[in-house]
Amino acid sequence: MTTALLKQPTPTPAVRKPNRSFVHGLISNKKALTGMAVMVIFIALALLAPVLFPGDPSRITAMASLEPSAEHWLGTTAKGQDVLALTVHGSRSSLFVGLTVGLASTFIGILVGLASAYFGKFIDEALSLVTNVFLLLPGLPLLVILAAFLPPGLGTVILVLVVTGWAGSARVLRSQALSIRSKDFVAAAVVSGERAGRIMFREILPNMASIVMGTLLACVIYGIGAQAGLEFLGLGDVSTVSWGNNLFWAGNEGALLTGSWWVFVPSGVCIALVAFALALINYAVDEVTNPRLRKIKTPKTTPAKVERSAAK
């Protein structure tokens, strides 16, 4: 036991160890497992949609405004479309846009945050200024204005959401990168003459894995929700089938006033389930990486307090 401990190389700035325990922590975390299970189901539904409901989901197949029944599990819209088919097919566009927006905004956030933290001085000042301005510009109104000027379409929606969504991730990633930038192993890399790009992406970035993941999840949630909002306002491409557009049509065809609750409930619940699942994974990431937030079994003396007094 003691020999094994002694044999371990003492200072390990290497990334492997914390990462492995991070993955292990996630897998043994109930929140993370629930979240991942829900996501797997939705992704499977999205991939299988053309098999489950072949053909155009928005074609009219039945009487208008039918209540849920054995034939139409979720009823039909005021036009006579099958709500279940619309909902299952809607997951394709919604998940795709959410994922694309999430990846793109996180990517920009990583670039801006790392450059800011690594170069500092003027570059940091300039990038932070731009980031803060974008953070302050009111997102939803800007979204609406941009969508109004650009031709409607999936590309526009993604572009608009990335433009209004990257700043938050840049700010979070910058502050994390700043604290790693000041660590000794980064200084060592700088002194040993490593190239800037290598230090940023090979030394600093791997140590930010958990926060990058948290940011990505938050950006995907933002993307899915904002797309739904934009489309609900009729500013997306109304001819495509997505959860946001389903809600737009539900509102447009007066589903609320005629009492056809089954038309607007499914898409909203799907958005909420996906967002909740991603939020669960996000909280799990927080819990695994921040011991203070973990559930404490003995509330008498918090571990943090013991540690602090022991350190003195």
Place this chain on the structure above:
Amino acid sequence: MRFILRRLGFYLIAFWASITLNFLLPRFMPGDPVSRMFARSQDRMQPEQIEALRKLLGVDDRPIWEQYINYMQNIFTGQMGVSISRFPTPVTEVISSQIGWTLLLGGTALVIAAVVGNLLGILAAWRRGGAIDSALPPVLVFIGSFPYFWLAMGALYLFGVVLGWFPIRHAFTDGLEPAYTWEFIGDVGAHLVLPALTIVLVSIGGWMLGMRNTMIATNSEDYITMAEAKGLRPGRIMLRYAARNAMLPSVTSFGMGLGFVVGGALLTEVVFAYPGVGYQLLNAVQGLDYPLMQGLFLTITAAVLLANFLVDILYVRLDPRVRSN
């Protein structure tokens, strides 16, 4: 003081950026806004108005820097042009008649959500693992996962259509004269309940979790142990010692929340046809009313920036550390 001047400079730059964005959008976007507008509202627009619009939107032949200077001059003299969809009302007049409703709706919702959410967060962190701490966060996070326009639709359907407890649209009953009478104020209040409630429901979870997490960090500080050792009452330690020091991030969120007040209630306003700036912005977009659209965007941005600046000043009062650097 230096800190405040620096912040002021930052907000001026941010405002300049949004003005410039407003200036650039119609010029670099595909399509000619004036032609599109003309096609929509032929019967209402006179040729000289089209000329004036071309000037305002900068689709005339002058060099771009000249248009830019002219545009800035117009903004600072409060000339935002004339609304197309409500011709011939000036844009400024349309906006000033509506911003009050937005402030009322967003402000009420923000204050309620912030106060209740923070209190819940304080209690949850103080009683780690207690009933509030274990039951509320997951529920609130789940509710917060719903798109808030969807919750608004649900509330409208349940409490408005099915149960009929609350009115489902507009800010007050049609035909009622706005006046400072109890009858009118009560009517406005009744119209406010559902839209405000949905915003509170969606945002309260964020407040609670934010406060809870900073409180947990504060609770392990030495001065809390010290206060406990001194034998102070728990309630006093919780509020005066722990919560007070955990408040600062919440103040920042409140500043960001003020921004949400003006721009963020947009979807809720649309669902309830609430006559605020957000609802008007959507109408302007649908009616291709570019002058009104731009005026609204600038007003919303200016309000957001102003609110954040005020919070910054407040922050300097609250946190002495900011003053020193």
